[in-house]
């Protein structure tokens with residue numbers, strides 16, 4: 001089965017992990033600090049805080065921004081559940097802003113309309129979490145303008161978008177947000193097996209996230225609230241967590257980061273090949289803005305409603321042909337655990353429309369050109385009865 005996504009691990013990655021394994025630090029140590037500095041430098045941010053997953057990074061980002069019971073956090077329904085769960089971990093209420101049918105990202109006009117309504121009933125959000133779906137950056141400038149006007153903070157969920165650029169600048173530089181969060185899960189752009197990282201330009205937000213990552217404990221004598229009792233002394237100053245990234249993982253992350261540009265270039269090449277070879281078929285690809293560089297995490301198509309097969313039929317046919325297609329995403333609020341909070345179908349019609357015909361095709365640096373052509377021929381055969389093969 002050709003998978004929809006897959007990590008790319010080489011000998012240098014293996015050597016980097018072994019070297020860390022033989023060093024003095026296994027848990028958070030010097031590699032973690034180097035990885036944080038390297039990631040922050042790569043995306044043009046002042047600070048990087050590495051943690052054990054993007055889910056943890058989203059949780060800490062919400063806490064650092066003061067999200068708590070009674071607050072509203074809004075995000076895109078076309079995302080992984082973690083984009084919404086972070087608000088719930090903090091006891092806040094989550095709500096959803098519909099997507100744009102072409103970019104499949106949170107729609108700034110829908111956000112503006114929802115904010116206007118929320119202002120009238122005094123339910124403005126404290127935080128909005130746009131998600132760079134499939135690696136294509138959201139319309140951050142208009143979202144930032146709304147943040148200014150309505151006084152909410154922005155957390156970018158850039159789990160799909162390590163290496164992407166928005167209007168010529170790297171996603172993660174936080175020009176339009178307080179905090180940006182990346183994921184290093186194996187299907188994402190670069191991997192640490194499990195892992196995540198938050199970037200910010202605000203030293204206080206960085207310090208808060210770093211404190212909460214490790215039990216809310218500090219040993220830094222300048223930050224102690226009481227008299228330092230000696231070299232053994234530490235203080236828990238807040239209720240925190242164990243969200244640390246190990247040094248083994250950070251070593252892998254550093255090695256992977258050195259290949260980020262090559263991964264992005266290969267993904268872009270594959271996306272362009274798909275675009276050419278699928279052009280005549282009854283489906284739409286996610287629209288990309290020419291002013292952006294997508295990280296091309298996912299190759300998503302939306303099947304036309306009048307296509308010869310429906311999504312379920314196409315999914316089953318491709319899977320039985322050995323092509324590991326997938327679906328991203330079921331609208332988050334359709335999950336039973338969100339329905340239990342009172343969410344019902346119809347809330348975000350565009351996200352629901354997209355989901356009904358959505359399919360993700362294989363896309364990862366190791367995908368071969370011949371495999372891609374085979375996938376496109378299979379699709380053409382199923383949708384038109386002609387593979388286009390000459």
Ligand SMILES: *Cc1c(COP(=O)(O)O)cnc(C)c1O
Pocket residue numbers: 052053054055056079080082083131157159160182183184185194195196
């Ligand atoms: C993968 C993903 C996450 C969670 O990442 P983990 O590192 O697995 O916790 C969050 N948001 C989005 C959009 C994702 O795709």
